[in-house]
Amino acid sequence: MALAETVLRKVYKLGLLPKLFLILPRVSFLLALASVAWLLMLPMDGQFRNTYISENALMPGQVTSYFRESEWNYVRGFRSEVVNWNFSEMSTDNELLTNWLQDFGWSVSKHRDPKTNTTTTYAIMHAPRGDNTEAMVLVVPYFTSEGMPNKGGLTLGPALANYFAKMSIWSKNLILVFPHNGHSVLRSWVEAYHTTLDATAGSIDAALVVEYPSDSDAFGHLEINYEGLNGQLPNLDLINTVTTVASHEGIRVSVQGMSPDDIDKRDYWSRLQVFASGILRLATAGISSKSPGCESFSGWQIQAITISAAGEKGHDVTQFGRIIDSSFRSVNNLLEKFHQSFFFYLLMSPRHFVSIGTYLPAAVLVAVSFAISSLYSLASGVTTPEFITHISDVLFIFTGIEAVCLLLSLLMQTIVVNATEGYTTTITIVYGLVISTLVTVLSTLAGNNIKILSKTHSYMLLAFALFFIAMLIVSMLIVHFALAFSIGICALPLTFIQPLINMCNAGNGSLIKHKLRIAMCLLISSPITVVVALGYLINDGGMFGIANFSHGLFVSWDAMQSWTYFIIALGWYPAWSAIAVACIFGDFRIESVKQKAD
Amino acid sequence: MLQSKETPYSKVVRDRIVLVIALFVFCLGAPLFLYTTRVHRADLPVLELDQRVETFADSVKFRIPVYVNSTNEAAIAQIQSATDNYISTTTNLDLLWSLEFRPYTQEIDSYQDYVLSLIEDDESSLDHLTQSFVLSPFSKGITVVLPSSLSISNVSQYVTEVLFNQVFGSEIQMFSALKSNSLSSDMSFPYSTVFNVVFNLFVQDGTPVDWAIAEAVPLMQPIFQALQHYCKFKVSTQIQYYSKLTNEPTFNEEQNANIISQENLPTFVNFGDWNLHNHEVTPSINFVIYFSELNYENIPLLVEGSETNSFSIPQWGGVYIYNPALPPLEGSRIKISESELNKILDIFASQLFELLGVPSEPVSPLMRIDSFQRFSSYKNLKRSLDNLSALVKLSNSLIGISIPEATKTNVVDSMARFDEAVQNLSVADFSHALENSGISLESSDKAFFEKEMLQQAHFPNEHKLAIFLPLLGPICSIVLFGILKRFIAWKKNRSALSQTEKAKKEI
């Protein structure tokens, strides 16, 4: 006690507090910088780890797969049929495929989904000697994430079904699913499997979504997609298993859409690229309609990844089948669900990763940065008694903003989901939002005529909004690092507003310049700006991309049960609005600030 | 020094509280802790056991009465001294084993006691001094025929020779071996109070075979009766079909027979495939009659080098391979008749003797069983004490092992039976001595093999410390320091007092 007392007295004596207060904005910014630097540092040699199989039972690549020469003819035979199919028609009712599967001894069932108005065919093979409680799923969507007909996939599906049925080693049941696409249709099947379907085969341990759009015998390399919804990732052991199996076959593996030329590059930039792309994709998982399919299994404790054949030549189609076969054999060796290895990680390459403990500090730093800013803005204009008397008012105001946001977000979502012309509606709404944002931003430039909020309220509202973001980041820290960190970085300009206001009050520099800067900060950190920009930039978007992305965001909860929309609409957006409200209606003029600084 | 503002009364109260807590912890807490955390260890009667071990040589004695039927009264004493001399000079059984010669009277029954009849043979000529002896094949009678002219010392020497070479030869050998701990018996079953005797008929194929076993089993009863003091027998029988051989026998053209070679005999019994399990707790002696399917083709299956076509497997049982005397008629069902079984059981009886460890000499089964009983009692008593000593040694060396009350009960029981057996021996009641020694051994085994006496969780002391320290450490340290503080204060107080007194005195 004495020590603390002495330290505090010393601090007081030396007048450290005011000095500390002055450098708070710099500390906050430095922390944000450190956070980014931290992440930038991770792809450097020595900072990341090599992946390894942590579950002894998996034993990937330890078994000879006989999906080779003898199965060639099956594959070709099926393909000669598949290439003639009209995929959009066949995807709802495929008599031929049903017959094939039934001939191989699989029991075929259908799932009708009223929401997407599709019928999904799926087949179950009960393991002859298994205990009938667990299952592995092979998903072959009719259309790949790129919208291409999944010709190779639909060739391999029945060929593997035929091959699997001949083997007696299964301890888990096998399920083959043929959804129209890997997005909402698959998602609705997964949901139905766990709720309403009659023909089931036990709890699903792992799922592979297969994409092989070409109808040629050859492919170049394997692409793995693994991001799940709401920050969930498949167990790293599953990715390791497939990677190991592929390397046993001599096939190169790429993640995050690395081009084949980059796969062999083992430099900092390629790792950083994969790493950054991983964060971005994880943050936006479930929104883009080009999602790979594996995320449809999120939320049911199912480890799922998507493997796609990319490239033109090098390996043949049975090798792709062997990867599936061998991976399934590995998962089949498991005694229970995946429980070893990592559930939270970020990949640098198929064979390198950082685990949660290593990257988590980055998001913590951002959160701290927001917290410090919040403290700064409190300290700028609020005394402790004021704080105590006004905190309930601020909470009331913020709750009001939150309630408006909730209503608006639900309204917009309902409109988009139920609209017959989803895209048009979305574009209309996006226009509305963009305009409202611009209006808001511009109104901050206007003179401070309408002072509805008192000085204390303004400061406290600003401080609370920043604190709210800090808490938002902290609460999502572990479960959804990517989104937490992304929001933190995008909303970072909000922390500059208070120092700018203080500068205005101090009277150094031109007022209008400061105001312009404040408006810029608000504009940049608005979720609407970010969503529009992302839509424009990623997935070769352009204007269509904006509509697509926004639409995805609006329907993501309905279609995929992704939380992202609500986190933005009820976390980020209210905080932003609160700051905007404080800027427009707030009274920040202080004479006492100067006195205080003295 | 700072003066505390405490009232003297509160000081006293504090002293009292410290005292009460210290008393509580040391007088009540510590004993309770030790009391409740200790492993239960019954006190074993170690002293009593040690005494029995020490006096073993004095107390366990075999004095076998032999009744001498002779006209010559002096012969008894002479023979007695000659045999005693023989035992002390040529064997290591002095004190342990001796013969006691007594004069024969009419009431003595040679089926119960050894009767040595000395018969003078006058008819033989003086040139041909022929000495001969006859051992009864049924009773315990020994008849020695001597020329009347033979001197008494020669008579006693001859009688000694007959007794020790023919009658008690194997017994003495076994006793000596056991006494010097050099006995290694491969063949016989370890002692048990109950044995299961299982008669099995194993048929190679599935063709039904009958056997008159129900009628034949009573034939074994006299044998079991004869061994009743050693153990009890429980008899069961079974037939099993499709009992394949592990090794194919070799066909011998000369004999027109299949021969099982000597080296294949140990693996003849197919332990894995033939259902030989029974869930009896007591050991089983298995007797197998094997019926080969080639009997239908009139090709006998023979054991190499065996007249009786049988062999015994150590500590397991006996095997007889059945070949019908006449080739079976086509389509008729084979039945092993009672008379055939009688012969087979005869072989099994001999095998039973062998498997139990009954000596093969002399001819008379009574004498053999008698020797066997004495020898077994000695073995049992010795083992019983060995077991108990081992138990005591073990309980002393393994501190963590618990010794349940049942163990002690068994130890006490075993020793009581031991005493009884010794008592029986002292009156030459060998059958009851055997019974008691058997129970003593069994109890000592039970004591040692008590189920609850299982040590399997060894905790190094560091682990115990790690568990108990967080629990007891804070309390103990507070109490200890409290007491220490009071103690120092008290000492200071005393020295201050004495100083003031001194000062007073000086004044």
Add this chain to the structure above:
Amino acid sequence: MKLNIPWLLWAIISSVYALEAAEAISPEKQLSTSGHTNNWAVLVSTSRFWFNYRHMANTLSLYRTVKRLGVPDSQIILMMADDIACNPRNAFPGTIFNNMDQAIDLYGDDIEVDYRGYEVTVENFVRLLTDRWDENQPRSKRLLTDENSNVFIYLTGHGGNEFLKFQDAEEIGAYDLADTFQQMHEKKRYKEIFFMIDTCQANTMYLRIYSPNILCVGSSRLDESSYSHHSDMDVGVAVIDRFTYYTLEFLEKIDKNSQTTIDKLFEEYTFENVHSHPGIRTDLYGRDPATVRLTDFFGNVQEVTVRDKNELLLSTVKSTRMQEGQLPVDDHEILRIPISNKGYESTALHQVSKKESQIIMAVLVAFLGLIWAVSKE
């Protein structure tokens, strides 16, 4: 290829030297005899699960070998923690192989597993060795050894520093094992023990043993793993461990009548073969391993006796009159302390009974009252 020539040369030269050395240092030692009359084997695989296939295969391989060398099934106690032959993942149902050539099905005929699945526990293992059972334990599941028995004990599974895991749930410690052996020794349950263990850090398991006439071999020393030898790509698992593989490879070469000594087996245990440092402990063992035949442990001396003559016992015994008789009682007093139960009646507690806990509570309450009383003004 250039590099290979000096390598080859070196190999030739060294092998020549090795040959010479072998000849030079082998003055034939006299074989010693152990004097045992029966052989027993306890073979234990302690791990469950499909991926531990090799532990089951290790154990069954040794089972097959000791059986081939003549130990009868009734004297082999086989403990298998899992049934991988019937595991659905087994591509060859009902079989277990210890080599990728799949030449020998270890799970073929005549496998008698005495303890299987969840019966394989530390408790049962200790009970087996010390023979402390319920009264109704079947004899086929007991180790009925005596002072003339040579016992071969083989353990395999996942081990650590001074422990061996059983069933993924519990473990036996080196101290427990040592005490168990001591109990066997006290009860004269063995003549000699050959203790072999193939686990990670196996050598730590035998360090605490202190009973005489035990020869110990382990596959790896402290902080060292034991490795598997190879995988069968059709079964999809590693099928045998290195240490056991080389043990078996050697034992395959001997037969029932072999005079091969045990030190020749130890010579197989090189780092090159096993990829870890196998340990051999001989200080407890009375004989020089160079004079001990392998068949002292792996073979069986059990010989059958062929009966030649028929003694006609039945009729002989039948004709004797077996009678009970009382002999005159002769007073013969032996001085000894009488045994009375009284002095030994136990006072120790097994556990605190309800009544006792009530008393303790009452004392505590009284104690608190006392404190209150003394501190009251």
